[in-house]
Each structure stands twice: as structure tokens, then as C-alpha cells.
């Protein structure tokens with residue numbers, strides 16, 4: 256029963272507990288990383304002593320007070336910033352410059368107003384000069400997967416905030432990146448849309464098997480979605496604790512929020528962040 260075994264394996268590495276053991280080498284690795292921003296007027300240490308390994312297929316959420324270096328951490332993985340000390344690895348290689356094997360989603364969808372949803376998604380293929388047929392087929396799959404069917408030809412101003420974020424997600428996934436970086440992707444959405452996007456992201460993550468690093472201000476979003484939650488201290492950002500959520504990969508929203516593991520993890524993270532801001 257290969258199928259059954261595969262499923263067990265997938266589940267095993269997605270429980271978060273012992274994720275690296277079950278899955279072998281890390282797809283993202285940060286080792287003793289520090290980032291300092293120096294200018295004539297200021298010298299800011301954004302990150303200090305950050306060591307983190309993320310296993311293939313794992314979902315890691317990052318929470319922490321504003322200005323603690325969360326966006327900086329994602330930019331390091333993407334190769335948009337160089338560490339002042341330490342090493343960043345992606346797919347086994349040291350990151351030395353901008354990487355193409357990632358997808359990036361930001362708080363603002365940043366769609367081109369004069370392009371339809373589908374053509375906004377396909378811009379990723381144009382920029383990367385991917386074969387058109389394959390890209391169009393993949394765009395159609397993603398449109399279906401994210402529930403955008405029927406809105407392919409709509410322009411951004413005809414789409415709700417949630418739909419615009421779905422288009423941004425499709426654009427980020429078009430080239431099938433092994434690693435998806437999300438920087439407060441649902442921060443601008445209303446609470447109900449946000450919940451719905453959380454449920455959809457859980458399903459999309461399971462369906463695509465992509466590794467996700469999600470920065471969020473919402474503790475419940477972090478715990479609902481992630482295998483592990485990285486809690487960061489105020490600037491200079493260091494990792495205070497990494498919490499294994501210990502929930503199954505497939506998560507019904509209401510049921511998950513009522514589970515003791517969920518309440519335990521959210522309570523613990525709230526305490527850690529509360530303690531951090533008390534010392535701020």
C-alpha cells in the first residue's frame with residue numbers, strides 16, 4: 256500500500272514534531288545570522304543570533320513585535336538582503352543574491368490595474384520567460400484551487416480584497432517554487448475573509464506540498480496554520496522560542512480552535528509576547 260505509506264509519511268513530517276528527522280536536510284537554514292543596518296545617522300541591529308532550520312514541506316509561522324526583524328528574515332531567505340554575520344541557505348546552497356526559487360506574497364496584493372486576474376498571475380511566467388502553454392495550464396489549475404474560477408477575466412478593481420490576495424497567491428505559486436514566503440499576507444483583510452483565507456491556505460499548502468514561511472501579527476492565524484511557530488523578541492530580533500503546535504496537517508477551522516493543543520499554544524505564545532513587550 257504505497258499510497259497509505261506516503262500519506263503517513265506526509266502526515267509524520269507535517270506534525271512538526273521531529274520534522275527535520277522525518278524529512279532529512281533543511282530546505283531553509285539560517286545559522287547564527289545577524290543583520291545590522293548602518294547609516295550615517297543610525298546603527299540598527301535588526302536580527303541577532305538567529306538559527307533556524309525549516310524542513311521541506313514544513314509550515315513555519317513567525318510572530319513578534321513590530322520592528323523585530325520578521326520582514327528582514329524573509330528578505331534574507333529571498334536573497335534580497337545579505338546577512339552581516341552568519342549564513343543563510345536555501346535548497347542546500349548558500350544564498351548569495353536574489354533567488355528565483357521562491358514565491359513572495361505581501362500584505363498588499365500589488366496587482367496591475369490594467370490586467371485581468373489571469374494576466375496578473377501570468378506576469379510571473381513572462382518575467383521568468385517560462386513556456387506559455389505550461390504556464391497557462393498551471394494558472395488555470397491555481398485559479399481553480401484558489402476558488403477564483405469565474406473571475407479570471409475580472410480586473411483588480413472588480414475583485415474583493417480576499418480575491419486580490421488569492422490572485423497574488425496564484426502569481427507567487429505559478430512557477431511552483433519549493434519555498435513560499437508570506438509577509439503578513441492577510442493583514443489588510445476583514446476578520447471573516449481572513450478566516451476563510453486561512454482555511455484555504457491550509458488546504459493549498461497540503462495540496463502543493465510547498466514549504467511556507469509566514470510572518471503574521473495574529474497568534475491564532477500562526478497556530479492554526481503552522482507546524483511550528485517561531486516567537487521573536489523585540490529588536491534586536493532573536494528567537495525567543497520555537498513552539499511545536501502538534502496539530503494534524505488537515506485542520507477544520509472551528510474544530511481546531513476548540514482543541515486543547517490550539518489553546519495551549521496560543522496561550523503560551525501570548526505569554527511569551529506579553530513578557531517580551533513588558534521588557535520593551
Ligand SMILES: Nc1ncnc2c1ncn2[C@@H]1O[C@H](COP(=O)(O)OP(=O)(O)O)[C@@H](O)[C@H]1O
Nearest residue numbers: 292299301320321322323324325326327328490
Ligand atoms: N533597509 C533598511 N535600512 C535601515 N533600517 C532598516 C531597513 N530595513 C529594516 N530596517 C530596520 O530594521 C528593523 C527590523 O525591520 P523589519 O524586518 O521590517 O521588522 P518587522 O517586519 O518585524 O516589523 C526595524 O527597526 C527597521 O526600521
Ligand SMILES: [Mg+2]
Nearest residue numbers: 325326327438
Ligand atoms: Mg514587517
